[in-house]
Amino acid sequence: MYRKLILLFISMFIVSCGTNNAVVRTSKPDPRKSGTSVVQSTRKPIHKPTDQKKPDVETQKTTVSVSNQDNSSVVLEATTRVKVTTQMVLAYIEKYKEIAKDNMLKTGIPSSITLGQAILESGAGTGPLSVQANNHFGIKCHKEWTGPSISYTDDAENECFRKYKDPSESFRDHSYFLTSRPRYSLLFLLGKDDYVAWAKGLKTAGYATDPKYPDKLIGLIERYQLGKYDAEVLGKDYTPIVKSQPIVYDSKAEIYTVTKGDTLYSISKKFNISIEELKKKNNLTDNTLSLGQSIIVK
Template identity: 35%
Template sequence: MRPIFDVTTHIPNNTIIMTKYLFGCLLLLFGGSVFASAIPSELIFTVDQERYIKRYKEIAIREMERSGVPASIKLAQGILESDSGKSSLARSANNHFGIKCGSGWQGEEYYKKDDDYDDNGQLIKSCFRQYRNPDASYVAHSEFLRDPAKSFRYGFLFRLEPTDYKAWAKGLRQAGYATNPRYPELLISLIERYNLNQYDTPGAVDPVDVEVPTNEMITGILRANDVSYFVSEAPISVAEVAKQVDLSARRLLDYNEGLSKDDQQIPPGDRVYLQKKRNSYRGKEVYHTVEVGETLYDIAQRYGLKLDKLAKRNRLQETDNPATGVKVKLRGSKIKDAPRLEGTPDPDAIINEIPTDTDGRIIIDEPTDETNTGTTTTTPTGNRPVVVPRPTTPNPTTGNPSTNPPSTPYPSGTGYPPTTTTPSTGTGTTVNPPVVQPPVNVPPTNPTNPQPEYHTVSAGETLYAISRKYGLTVDRLKQINQLTNNNISIGQQLKIK
């Protein structure tokens, strides 16, 4: 850029000295604004540029990982194109890269004079894209360079080494991105002055930790499994998302299996992926344990996975829903056996086989042979028969114990054991009196202290479905039944009160 004027041209020496003195006074008086206007703003080491880098380095890194555009190049271009975020276009339209509307733009517009002329050669206002926030502008810049329709111009850039910022800077000038012949020099100067190339290695810089309340929804452009997605805090249509992130609605429909049309409403908090999801998970987890009410699609969205690939890896159909508590494989080879589906019985569940009558009371088998020494019954702990021996008394003739006859209950109020006289048969054989079991005291029903109510688990039921049926939360249902996980079995009795 040429200086505004040359103060030493055709001026005598004494005048030059006086002129320098006067300009020195002007510099003190106006804070250097006269000379600052004559120096390229992109070459001034300013606090504004440092603030700009600190503010936008995270989105630049995320976009580099998503799209392949080096973070150093994106930050340097943002500084140049937006005057470190101070230009009218950046402040009024959140447009940091001077991207014009074009024929396919359907979002908000912002008009300002730039380089468009009418038929009479008069400068007219140009149409620029207006974004909801600057981050959307960063995404749009990536998509502008990656647009298949422009691959003949910018396609070769993505075959360069992502850490070769010099080749990228020169390549942008070669592709016609900027007309200024010094454009590569300006980008490289900014990158090296602020060491922006340190951001060109994924994971080299840890993102800033931000404390978010657990009850607060995180919105905006986020990432999962190295894939960017968008979350809105309010219901929003596919078309509206497309405008905000500067992607076509068609691409969003391609990237998200749960979306089918432009005007489809997306609930708050739902993820809308901005690029193709991965075939497998890149994190540490190999398996995911299915939570209550969770579908296979929910799992695919949570981990940034293609639904068809996730289903195939687990030998499932895309519409199948695995049962609560089973494990779904996120990466690696196919599993040997498909996981159990929701609504199918668990073969490993412990089934209650205790015999009960129509009132739900345990049945105790009566002996079939009076000479048996015990009665066989079952107990709740395990399913093995337990022998309960009958009391015996010694025979006064033989000295051997004799077996009592089957016990019969005594009327209420009778002491135990009863005091009786041993009758004699006249043959020397003593007949023992019947042995009485103590009566079972059943507490009377107290209307102020109602008895607990139960629900019997049927095939296909989950804790979530049962809790909804009785107006409880899953945690409350688990608490009153002392459950440590979500596994329940057919026939299991769950306390609901």
């Protein structure tokens, strides 16, 4: 009997040593009693992608392409990407030239500068600030503004821009903006029809950060002959700016040299060609001609 108990004990001992069952802990180890550290892992928050569409309007300052009738283009600066034609720019000038001239009489700011800046900064009135807020110069609220406003992302998100009932208020506010700030005071010592000096002076005074701003402004003024509105206000004669134009004279083209008394109408009658066709052939934006100018008539 004693021998059987010993054999049973030995067999149970052998079986318990050979088992593969793992020991299951029912409590967590206390890190304060252990020599090893317990690392806690954190999960990053899961962001589900939202179905957001890109805005129809780009809110960064980009270029505006102005297409001519001959498919060439001019680059303007605006608060958004828009496309305007030469005819749209001419219509814009026609619509606001009297306001610019009236402001020149009251403030001394050349109407050419006012119109040029308006075209450049509003995309000839097609930019979103112009359409939604009648703000043609991108003037921000600033501390003194107590009128209506609109939030618009430009240099920063949801910036405050002035909102006007009518575009004419934007033009007048632009004139007040320049006349009321000391840093622009030196501009008013310049000639009232010296748009070149005014354009460069605006840049020097800090109106724009773009180093090419004066060149862009001057280019627009000369391209659309905006200086003639300064001359009208001052009661002076206006001499059109004649630039070398990208016109290819082929061997079949017939050239006419403008003489005193010539007009597009008289030339069109002389060579049996419409005024619009003459303007298209010669990249003309208006009916202004100058003595000695070469015109393609056929």
